[in-house]
Amino acid sequence: MADDLLVKHCVAGDRHSFRILYRRHQHHVRQILYQLCDPSNLEDLVQEVFLRAWKGLPKFHQNSQFSTWLYRIAWNVASDRRQTLAQDRSRLQTIARSVVTQHHDPDMMQLHYQDLVRKGLNSLSEDHRSVLVLHDLEELPQKEVAEILDIPVGTVKSRLFHARNGMRKFLEESGVQL
Structure with missing residues (x-):
């Protein structure tokens, strides 16, 4: 239905x-x-x-x-x-980093990359993070993202461009080879 x-x-x-x-x-x-x-x-x-x-x-x-x-x-x-609420992100990130450095288990590496992505998202402004999450991670079309956030599609495109650059820069600075 x-x-x-x-x-x-x-x-x-x-x-x-x-x-x-x-x-x-x-x-x-x-x-x-x-x-x-x-x-x-x-x-x-x-x-x-x-x-x-x-x-x-x-x-x-x-x-x-x-x-x-x-x-x-x-x-x-x-x-x-x-x-x-103030968020307590560093506790989980510290635990994940210490586990990854002690063990080179593929599942732990996946946790490490998830942690890096989450940390990268947190480094973005709320506007850029929202657009990146809705469009790239949730795979919503730009038009729908614009409706959800009540902004023009052109603004979605601009924020997406800047969010991706910010995320790319963060990952490169974290030692991830892109």
């Missing part, structure tokens, strides 16, 4: 339709939040996104896709979270 039909059922009070929407979109919401927030509270943040979505469904005007609207909510939750 298409999202728009499920939304209509939800607005009529059908909780089962909302569970379908949750199962369909929770992975992408979780990925967005993981890239933009401290992962220690990830499940709470995912629940917050879907709670806001459930409460906001009666106001949802279906001029855009449900997924675009939902990802905008996720972005707003992430922004709210960053504004209210």
Whole structure:
């Protein structure tokens, strides 16, 4: 069943339709939040996104896709979270680095690269990180990223260019050969 039909059922009070929407979109919401927030509270943040979505469904005007609207909510939750809490990123990064230097296990190397990418994302401005996460990591089209962030497509392109350069520079400075 298409999202728009499920939304209509939800607005009529059908909780089962909302569970379908949750199962369909929770992975992408979780990925967005993981890239933009401290992962220690990830499940709470995912629940917050879907709670806001459930409460906001009666106001949802279906001029855009449900997924675009939902990802905008996720972005707003992430922004709210960053504004209210200081993130403790260095603890996980220190642990990952020490494990990687002690063992050259391929899984540990993967953790190291994930850690570097996360650290690189954190080195970017919020605007650049948001565009990079939504477009490159979540593979959303530039037009949809523009809708989610409520900015022109040209701004998405510009921020994406600068975000990629910033990430490339960070990785090169970290010793990653590109």
